Amino acid sequence: MKFSIPLLFLGFFAQFAVAQTSPAKSAPATKTITPAAVDSLQVEYVRTQPDAELWLQPGDRLQVRVKARTGLKVSLWNKHPLPELPAAQNKGETGLYAGTYIVQPGDKLSNLNVPVLVDDTTDVYPYNVFSTSSKVTLLNPAQPLYGVTQSKNAYMNYGLGEDRLGGAKMGFLDSLVRVQVNGKVGRDYRIRLSNTLNAYIPEQQVKLEGPGTYTGESLTSSWSVTGDSAQGKYDYVRVAVGQRLPYTSYMDVDPARIIVDIYGAVSNTNWMTLHRTLREVKNVQYQQIASDVYRVIIDLKHPQAWGYSVGYKGTSLVVKVKRQPPKLKLKHLTIAVDAGHGGTNKGATGKTGIPEKDITLKIAQQLQQELTGKKATVIMTREADVTVDNTTRLQKLREAQPDLLVSVHVNSSGRPEVRGTSTYYRHLAFRPLSQALYEDVLQLGLKEFGNIGGFNFALNAPTEFPNALVETAFGSNPEDEQLLINAQFQENMAKQIRKGVQRFLKETRKRK
Ligand SMILES: [Zn+2]
Structure with a gap:
């Protein structure tokens, strides 16, 4: 200027x-x-x-x-x-x-x-x-600045990278978690997690506290590891932390584990009670992996993780672990089906001008019929041409707690010759669902576009249940588009997705 x-x-x-x-x-x-x-x-x-x-x-x-x-x-x-x-x-x-x-x-x-x-x-x-x-x-590091998260959906990003789906997400934080703000870029605060790790969080998700916030060292104490009754769906790992500290988490595979890192916590844990009610949690342990990072390690009984969530009850961190459903058949399960876009959000449009939102709804409704035909309980994120943003979809899904989720979209590329089908996952533990779907959708004779991981799509973010995205075919490719608008193809696509879900269940039953 x-x-x-x-x-x-x-x-x-x-x-x-x-x-x-x-x-x-x-x-x-x-x-x-x-x-x-x-x-x-x-x-x-x-x-x-x-x-x-x-x-x-x-x-x-x-x-x-x-x-x-x-x-x-x-x-x-x-x-x-x-x-x-x-x-x-x-x-x-x-x-x-x-x-x-x-x-x-x-x-x-x-x-x-x-x-x-x-x-x-x-x-x-x-x-x-x-x-x-x-x-x-x-900023003056001698006077550190603290803030408190404002909602249950406060999300952290690794950096300030942007692509069409937003920056790469590190994970969500519960409300009232106290974070140290050590920088700001535009409308994002940078928060300090450990000596070697920062994250970025949108400024509207953190309320700054006045100077002089007292933050003592946080010593962890005893753990309680319990399960619901035999018919219930969850086990719980409760770790007394002393205050609501920030955390990150992920699922590991082979062996199947849930890992939660708590930043700013120091171990004083000498007591971990494991109850006989546990169905999914096999073992728990902790490691002080850095002077200011306390790691909670939860080993699962089954090779397939069925999801988890992390939050606070008071100042105890609670990891809610979803048990593998006792009967892996569609008629015993609740399947969520997500039709991409809708209402004012038309999605991609190809040569014919038929918007993605119409194609995804038709395939999703066919899939609903396919699944109810096998006596599954089905939850739809939308059932008509209405606008539902992804945050609302996520909230609805988290409340409904389905056993798994399939999102249906139509792909698009600036290069019209690009065509084919693809499936996507964000969390490695949920890759098997996306692979099974890919196998069955490919039977339609579509070109291979790939099984794609680390994908930053909002509905691949939930850790609570296995989820995958099917990008059925490319609306931007004239041949693919002719298939996508064809009613018979839509029906066949829905059938293959249903078969893919069944393939995932069958393979999960076989995995030991
Ligand atoms: Zn889309």
Whole structure:
């Protein structure tokens, strides 16, 4: 942003300049800056990277880019240089200045557009002060900032990467979990999990606490590991933590395990009671894997994990472990079917103009018939052409607690020649469901597009029940699209998906 008030600014500037630096030239304020002098610098922009509100702490990188006339001397407020990039490194463009400054202890900026000094090096004029378009705050680690999560669906991201489905998600947090905020980029707080691990969380999901929050060390104490009655569906691992600390979790395979890492907890566990009511939990143990990370390890009895959730009851962390259903036949199970998109969310559209939402609904309704035909209980996330966002779908599914979930979508590519069928999973433990579905859908003679893991689709995120996404075929490919809009093909697709679910159940019965 063009912003030059050199004379006024210098006094102000002195307040936040790092102590050891002094203004560049002797008594610059005595010279008069003319608008023509400022214009001659041709400053087009002065930006932090990313160009967004930043909260940084010592050790973090502050990156600034400036576009101006070539041949200038550009530096940060503390004289840290922003050298001009060689034109060869920059597609022949001159006048691009960039640099990285590592924030030092004692540096102070409070919600300020960072001053950047631009000097034409002729000694005719003193430097001019411009400032970044976004504001920067440097945090003082001696006064850590804490906040508390606001909802049960607060999610953490690994980084600030974006793709069409959003950044890669690390997992969800329960409400009222206290987190240490050690940075901010745009509208995301960076929270400290351990000495070596940070995560990002949207700012609206955390309420900052006033300064002086007391956070003592948290010692874990005894565990209670119990199950529902014989007819119930869950086992529970309860770990007394002392306060609601952040956690991450995942499922491991071979052996089937649930792993929960609690950040900021130190073991003082000398007592773990395991009750005879347990049906799925085989063993429990813990490891202090770092001075500030306490790992809960839950071994499962069956090779196939059927899901889990993590939350707090008071200040005890509770891992609710879904038992393998006693009878792995459709007539004993509740299957959730998710028809992608709907209402105002049309999804992808191919040559014929028939929207994805119509095709997914038809296949999902056929699948509902296929499954009820085998006496399964079926839950639909939508049964008509209505708008239901993914957050609402997730909430509904978490309440309904199905035994498994299949999402139905139509794929799309910018390259019309791309075609074929594919299935997707997010959690490795749920891969077998996606593989079984893939096997049976391929019987329709579709081209192989693949079985794809680590997929960041909202309805592949739940850990509570096995789930998979079927991208039936490509609506953007004319041949695939002709199949997708064909009623007989839709019926056949639904039948193969039902067979895929049955294949998964059969293979699970056989796994020992
Ligand atoms: Zn879709």
